[in-house]
Amino acid sequence: MNTKTKTISLLYIICIFCISVCCGSTVFAQRSDSIGTSAKYKRIVRTPQIRGDVPSYKPSYMPGSSLTPYNSLLSHSRSASGRPDKILSVLKVYPNPVDDQINLTIRLERESNLSIKIMDLLGNEVVTLSNERLSAGEQTKTFTIPNRLNSGIYFLRFVAGSETVVKRISIL
Incomplete structure (x- = not known):
């Protein structure tokens, strides 16, 4: 090896040594309290909330379209008194x-x-709670949930005439 190559190699080794000393110095490092990792996690426990008042999806009508929206055909049928023909309200x-x-x-x-x-x-269909003829008016019914039902989410389906109402329930 010639002297020029030896000089370059020596300068290379000295530079690497200086860089390692400077980077290892606490003067150039972050504060010691800021580089530690903390294992403190905030545990959040939430009970799921089930809402039964979520409105059903109804697509909007686009003006200028030749299609008649489904809700104008089905849900806006009115009786002679001007009120909707709704038989059942849960x-x-x-x-x-x-x-x-x-x-x-x-x-x-x-x-x-x-x-x-x-x-x-x-x-x-899992269970039929009731299938009877009821008179008009507001009524409160109480039913016992069978033990054979597993915990989870189910739906209550109410059918009166041609009208169906579905409500979501959670069984513990």
Whole structure:
């Protein structure tokens, strides 16, 4: 090796040594308390809240389109008095989540057959709670939930005439 190569190698080694000394110095490092990692995690425990008042999806009508929106055909049928022809109103479903008994407050505008069924998430009928003819007016019904139902989310399907109302419940 010639002297020029030896000089370059020596300068290279000296530069690496100086860089390692300077970078290892606490003068150039961050403060010691800022580089430590903290294992303090804030644990958040939330109980899931199930809301039964979520409105159903209704697509909007686009002006200028030749298509008639479905809601103008189905949901806006009116009787002679100018009110919608709504037979069934489910006023309350409580308690929710359900443990062993469920209370249902419903209103029928006229006497009709009412069917109340518990459906699973796939839409399969699990239990029929009621299938009877009821008179018009507001009524509160209490039903016992069968023990064979596993904990989870189910749907209550109310059918009166051609009208169907679905409410979500959680069973403990």
